[in-house]
Amino acid sequence: MDDLQTSHKLFHSFCIKPATRFDTQGVDEEVILVLRAHPVTLVPILINGLVLFFILFFTNFFFPSFLTLSQILFINVFFLVFIGNYLWFGFLNWYFNVGIITNKGIVDVDFNLIIYKETTYTLLSHVEDVTAKSGGFFESVFDFGNLFIQTAGTERNTEFLNIPHPSSAAKIINALVQKEDTHV
Amino acid sequence: MFNTDIVSFFTGRSLGFFFIKSFSIVFSLLFTVYAVVTFKQVQDITKAVLNERNRFIMLYSWIQIMIGIALLLYAIFFI
Numbered sequence: 001m002d003d004l005q006t007s008h009k010l011f012h013s014f015c016i017k018p019a020t021r022f023d024t025q026g027v028d029e030e031v032i033l034v035l036r037a038h039p040v041t042l043v044p045i046l047i048n049g050l051v052l053f054f055i056l057f058f059t060n061f062f063f064p065s066f067l068t069l070s071q072i073l074f075i076n077v078f079f080l081v082f083i084g085n086y087l088w089f090g091f092l093n094w095y096f097n098v099g100i101i102t103n104k105g106i107v108d109v110d111f112n113l114i115i116y117k118e119t120t121y122t123l124l125s126h127v128e129d130v131t132a133k134s135g136g137f138f139e140s141v142f143d144f145g146n147l148f149i150q151t152a153g154t155e156r157n158t159e160f161l162n163i164p165h166p167s168s169a170a171k172i173i174n175a176l177v178q179k180e181d182t183h184v
Numbered sequence: 185m186f187n188t189d190i191v192s193f194f195t196g197r198s199l200g201f202f203f204i205k206s207f208s209i210v211f212s213l214l215f216t217v218y219a220v221v222t223f224k225q226v227q228d229i230t231k232a233v234l235n236e237r238n239r240f241i242m243l244y245s246w247i248q249i250m251i252g253i254a255l256l257l258y259a260i261f262f263i
Binding site: 021066070071078089092096098109115 | 225
């Protein structure tokens with residue numbers, strides 16, 4: 001793992017040796033890889049935002065005449081804030097759904113719909129199998145897919161969905177697991 | 185008709201105006217509450233995953249609350 005150079009690809013969705021830390025990180029624990037969903041998965045949210053913006057724009061031509069200027073201004077500003085917030089919400093869901101691979105373990109941080117958060121920590125010594133799956137038109141074009149990490153016993157399996165370069169990530173995790181096994 | 189007269193008596197405006205104003209205040213209030221919840225959640229999650237970009241995310245979450253309060257004040261005093 002020493003030959004890996006620090007790099008940030010695809011809007012920080014595939015970062016090797018970044019300056020990221022997490023709250024349960026050990027003293028001698030080093031972050032090797034940080035994974036997020038491929039940025040192309042944000043495109044539907046952007047398109048929805050754009051459609052909502054056009055709906056707002058064309059609605060302005062059909063406002064009833066009894067509305068005052070301040071009321072029309074409020075409606076416009078409120079819906080612009082709503083659209084901005086919709087995009088922000090999508091960004092937060094993307095940004096904080098993060099997988100962190102360290103030299104000791106795998107951390108899966110899930111942050112869905114703002115109010116739900118879950119952090120799973122798996123030791124590398126408990127990893128049984130790493131599977132990268134990629135299928136479909138967009139997945140092939142943009143090289144993204146899912147990564148399934150199976151753990152021993154009754155521990156919960158970890159999965160990273162729609163991550164870029166899933167096979168490269170699997171390769172790095174396998175190398176780390178092998179290195180961990182030789183240490184034990 | 186009686187209700188319309190009561191609203192007109194208190195606001196000096198029409199029933200339509202009353203509805204627009206009350207809906208504006210309620211939606212602004214809901215947005216402000218939502219922005220505060222988002223801010224608290226973002227505050228929590230930035231403690232779980234730490235990096236140098238978190239301060240911009242916190243700043244934007246804070247700005248959302250300010251926008252919510254500004255909308256609420258506008259709805260109360262300017263509509």
